[in-house]
Amino acid sequence: MNTASLTIQGIRQGLLQKEFSAVELAKEFLRTIHAKDKELNAFIEITEDLALQQAAAIDDSIRNNEQLPELAGVPCSVKDAILVQGQRCTAGSRILEHYRAPYDATVVKKIQDAGAVIVGKTNMDEFGMGGSTENSAFGPVRNPHDLARVAGGSSGGSAASVAANESVVSLGEDTGGSIRLPASFCGVVGMKPTYGQVSRYGIIALASSLDQVGPFAKNVQDAQTLFSVIRGKDPKDGTSVEQQAESEEIPLKKLRIGVPQEYFAQGLDEKVAQVVKDALSKIEQAGATIVEVELPHSQYALASYYIVNMSEASANLARYDGIRYGFSKRASNLLAVYEDSRGQGLGSEVKRRIMLGTYTLSHGYYDAYYTKALKVRTLLKQDFEKAFEKADLIAGPVSPFLPFPIGEKAHDPLAMYLVDIYTVPVNLMGLPAMSLPAGKVGNLPVGLHLVAKPFAEHTIFSAGKTIEQLLA
Amino acid sequence: MITKEEMQKIASLARLALTPEEVEKFQKDFADILAYFDVLKKVDVEGVDPLTHPLAVKNVLRQDIPEAENPIAQEHIAKAALEQEQGYVKVPGVFQ
Numbered sequence: 001m002n003t004a005s006l007t008i009q010g011i012r013q014g015l016l017q018k019e020f021s022a023v024e025l026a027k028e029f030l031r032t033i034h035a036k037d038k039e040l041n042a043f044i045e046i047t048e049d050l051a052l053q054q055a056a057a058i059d060d061s062i063r064n065n066e067q068l069p070e071l072a073g074v075p076c077s078v079k080d081a082i083l084v085q086g087q088r089c090t091a092g093s094r095i096l097e098h099y100r101a102p103y104d105a106t107v108v109k110k111i112q113d114a115g116a117v118i119v120g121k122t123n124m125d126e127f128g129m130g131g132s133t134e135n136s137a138f139g140p141v142r143n144p145h146d147l148a149r150v151a152g153g154s155s156g157g158s159a160a161s162v163a164a165n166e167s168v169v170s171l172g173e174d175t176g177g178s179i180r181l182p183a184s185f186c187g188v189v190g191m192k193p194t195y196g197q198v199s200r201y202g203i204i205a206l207a208s209s210l211d212q213v214g215p216f217a218k219n220v221q222d223a224q225t226l227f228s229v230i231r232g233k234d235p236k237d238g239t240s241v242e243q244q245a246e247s248e249e250i251p252l253k254k255l256r257i258g259v260p261q262e263y264f265a266q267g268l269d270e271k272v273a274q275v276v277k278d279a280l281s282k283i284e285q286a287g288a289t290i291v292e293v294e295l296p297h298s299q300y301a302l303a304s305y306y307i308v309n310m311s312e313a314s315a316n317l318a319r320y321d322g323i324r325y326g327f328s329k330r331a332s333n334l335l336a337v338y339e340d341s342r343g344q345g346l347g348s349e350v351k352r353r354i355m356l357g358t359y360t361l362s363h364g365y366y367d368a369y370y371t372k373a374l375k376v377r378t379l380l381k382q383d384f385e386k387a388f389e390k391a392d393l394i395a396g397p398v399s400p401f402l403p404f405p406i407g408e409k410a411h412d413p414l415a416m417y418l419v420d421i422y423t424v425p426v427n428l429m430g431l432p433a434m435s436l437p438a439g440k441v442g443n444l445p446v447g448l449h450l451v452a453k454p455f456a457e458h459t460i461f462s463a464g465k466t467i468e469q470l471l472a
Numbered sequence: 473m474i475t476k477e478e479m480q481k482i483a484s485l486a487r488l489a490l491t492p493e494e495v496e497k498f499q500k501d502f503a504d505i506l507a508y509f510d511v512l513k514k515v516d517v518e519g520v521d522p523l524t525h526p527l528a529v530k531n532v533l534r535q536d537i538p539e540a541e542n543p544i545a546q547e548h549i550a551k552a553a554l555e556q557e558q559g560y561v562k563v564p565g566v567f568q
Contacts (some may be wrong), residue, residue, distance in 0.1 A: 093494075098550070103544075103548075116506065189480050195525075195527055202565070239525075239529050300511060300515055306509070307509060318487070324549070324552065333564060334559070334566055335487070336489075337554075340489050342486075344489075346488075348494070352501055358482050369512075374524060375514060375515075375517035375522050378521055378523040431526075454526075468540070
């Protein structure tokens with residue numbers, strides 16, 4: 001069975017025309033996972049029983065001639081920061097190694113109601129902190145295009161599982177680029193919705209003003225379909241919003257694509273720059289207008305982002321205290337339980353960020369760091385608003401780097417932070433953005449980053465479908 | 473360079489027990505990363521308000537009506553705790 005070319009629509013046809021059953025399809029993907037994953041390490045947990053159960057339910061529906069829901073029979077992997085009831089949920093951390101989810105995340109409930117078949121929980125940088133999935137307590141994820149290189153992070157497992165045909169789609173989570181970067185590194189489509197479009201209920205939180213769940217797929221249409229299933233206001237997530245009117249579908253001939261001059265400066269690998277420039281050239285030849293835009297405060301975005309990320313993380317991770325769940329070190333007094341459980345259960349990048357976030361929020365430093373970062377956030381917002389007056393989409397590289405060798409940046413935290421330099425402003429602003437494959441350097445994928453105004457997912461998806469065909 | 477004492481103070485606030493090696497590594501990391509953050513000193517933020525949320529959010533309230541119990545979740549939650557007794561989470565004494 002050739003699973004590599006299967007799409008959501010293709011699966012639906014195949015099931016209805018009885019070319020295969022949902023159980024047969026699930027078994028095929030599970031076989032692939034068993035064959036490939038010892039090497040790739042994209043999965044922390046393979047949820048075989050759950051998948052077969054869900055697939056059997058779809059086969060029952062087909063037998064009973066029932067209307068099939070949107071994701072019927074579609075093998076889907078889920079980042080291990082997203083709760084699936086009864087299954088382990090580790091967030092890539094030793095401190096939650098044996099934790100079992102007491103309930104389903106809203107997004108999981110939605111994909112289940114839509115008939116998806118959950119094949120497993122994917123590997124990730126611990127608590128979402130990382131750009132390579134090397135910070136996982138369960139080993140790094142290898143890039144399916146080059147096993148000696150990283151898959152990107154923090155949703156490396158999700159991206160790799162789609163790229164390696166271990167699943168057709170995946171649910172990831174993006175706080176500073178954690179969907180878009182691995183999508184770029186693994187040569188698949190990855191999309192982060194506008195902040196508030198998708199419920200965060202049941203998502204293990206990293207930074208609450210930045211986190212968003214989004215889809216991974218092999219093509220833009222499937223990413224759009226998965227997004228349409230998971231979106232929606234949720235009474236359980238106070239930051240989720242009512243569905244807005246769909247944004248415009250702008251035909252290529254009317255599309256204005258803004259390219260920030262600041263992005264093609266030093267620090268960007270020239271081979272990556274060339275792939276992105278060639279892609280933009282093709283798009284221009286097909287009728288779109290490329291305009292130069294300015295984001296003058298870009299140079300401050302990464303610092304602002306990391307201060308916000310670390311500050312919010314230090315608060316969000318206070319709950320891992322060895323008392324209510326997770327790894328716990330029994331001790332003679334309460335304080336020792338906290339300090340030892342956290343000291344031993346949390347990885348070094350996590351501890352580093354908690355320490356820095358505690359510092360930036362502490363008395364005497366709060367204004368110089370946290371408040372300052374939030375004011376810079378306002379200035380960045382003004383930059384983007386001005387840029388969107390001249391452009392419908394803002395485009396550029398997803399990362400300054402090609403997928404790098406495993407271990408190369410592992411000992412230099414700051415070098416790892418620089419991997420996210422183009423993706424982080426998007427989260428600070430809550431904007432929707434997508435990475436789609438733009439080309440390759442040798443066999444290493446390079447993604448094109450497309451950013452739109454708040455709630456303009458439709459504009460990104462429709463332009464994305466056209467661009468995807470152009471670059472194929 | 474942040475002193476070992478300051479690092480210990482921060483670790484204590486963060487409820488983290490660090491080894492001496494970790495303290496030393498983090499001192500160096502702090503120096504590098506805070507030096508990078510210093511780029512923000514160059515920005516003039518006179519008259520600029522801080523932005524905590526990218527898009528306007530409002531507080532969300534609901535009616536004060538108890539929701540249906542979720543016994544499966546309750547069971548999971550009690551089981552997950554370090555110590556539990558009759559479905560309640562048991563903790564070491566707070567004031568010892």
